[in-house]
Amino acid sequence: MTLFEVRNLGRSFGGIQAVRDVSLSVAEGEIFSIIGPNGAGKTTLFNLVSRLYDADSGQIVFAGRDITRLAPHRVVELGIARTFQNIELFENSSVLHNLLVGRHCRASTGFLSELLFTQANRRVEIEHREKVEGIIELLDLQAHRNAPVGGLAYGIRKVVELGRALAAEPRLILLDEPSSGLNAEETEDLAFWIQDIRDDLGITVMMIEHDMGLVNMVSNRVLALDRGQVLAVGKPAEIMENPRVINAYLGG
Ligand SMILES: Nc1ncnc2c1ncn2[C@@H]1O[C@H](COP(=O)(O)OP(=O)(O)O)[C@@H](O)[C@H]1O
Numbered sequence: 001m002t003l004f005e006v007r008n009l010g011r012s013f014g015g016i017q018a019v020r021d022v023s024l025s026v027a028e029g030e031i032f033s034i035i036g037p038n039g040a041g042k043t044t045l046f047n048l049v050s051r052l053y054d055a056d057s058g059q060i061v062f063a064g065r066d067i068t069r070l071a072p073h074r075v076v077e078l079g080i081a082r083t084f085q086n087i088e089l090f091e092n093s094s095v096l097h098n099l100l101v102g103r104h105c106r107a108s109t110g111f112l113s114e115l116l117f118t119q120a121n122r123r124v125e126i127e128h129r130e131k132v133e134g135i136i137e138l139l140d141l142q143a144h145r146n147a148p149v150g151g152l153a154y155g156i157r158k159v160v161e162l163g164r165a166l167a168a169e170p171r172l173i174l175l176d177e178p179s180s181g182l183n184a185e186e187t188e189d190l191a192f193w194i195q196d197i198r199d200d201l202g203i204t205v206m207m208i209e210h211d212m213g214l215v216n217m218v219s220n221r222v223l224a225l226d227r228g229q230v231l232a233v234g235k236p237a238e239i240m241e242n243p244r245v246i247n248a249y250l251g252g
């Protein structure tokens, strides 16, 4: 079943066509990677999907629903969460607090029940805690749960950001260069987590990534982007042997 689809999407900045007539579709349960040289338009594509930018043309469809003009918080509520190329967390707050913030979109109790601190509200609070504790366990963050994020090693902060996105309980998660800045061992852990996220949590994954070893290991399909346009889509091995893809990377 197709979970996510982009049709003829376009966006330019001044004279630069960052994303040009891009179409793609992702099946539920897929790990779908996007590769391409710097400036290819990969992050812009994610920014269009998470609705930080407006598209100039085209359509974005998620779970059968047109989300092209939806507000960003509605996109998260519907089930698309993301991480950023440059980590975006509350640096002075603890890991636990950052993950609880990630649950914000799932906060269903209203102002009045908060005021009265009802039984129902307490139940919801406990539910949030349990969900977050589950993520802390999944990502092996127990040792850091009360530490301020700003003091943690870069590799750990990347994992916390992944956890914050998972806390939103997405159906689709967008990861922008999850392995950048990680060492070989951390990248290996990441590969297993990405597969766990799909296999155990049932979350579909779209990932922008430069590490071809990681792409090759986890991806069902890979899309190569160059100068805002789709060069090729296919199985990892096909894409890595594709002369047009090789050429784009070598800048020939
Ligand atoms: N907010 C913006 N304002 C102006 N130009 C932008 C903006 N965001 C992206 N671009 C331009 O769009 C192109 C694609 O950028 P980006 O999507 O970040 O590429 P990638 O993530 O593939 O490296 C680049 O030329 C970049 O300078």
Ligand SMILES: [Mg+2]
Pocket (backbone or CB within 6 Å): 042, 043, 044, 085
């Ligand atoms: Mg980018």
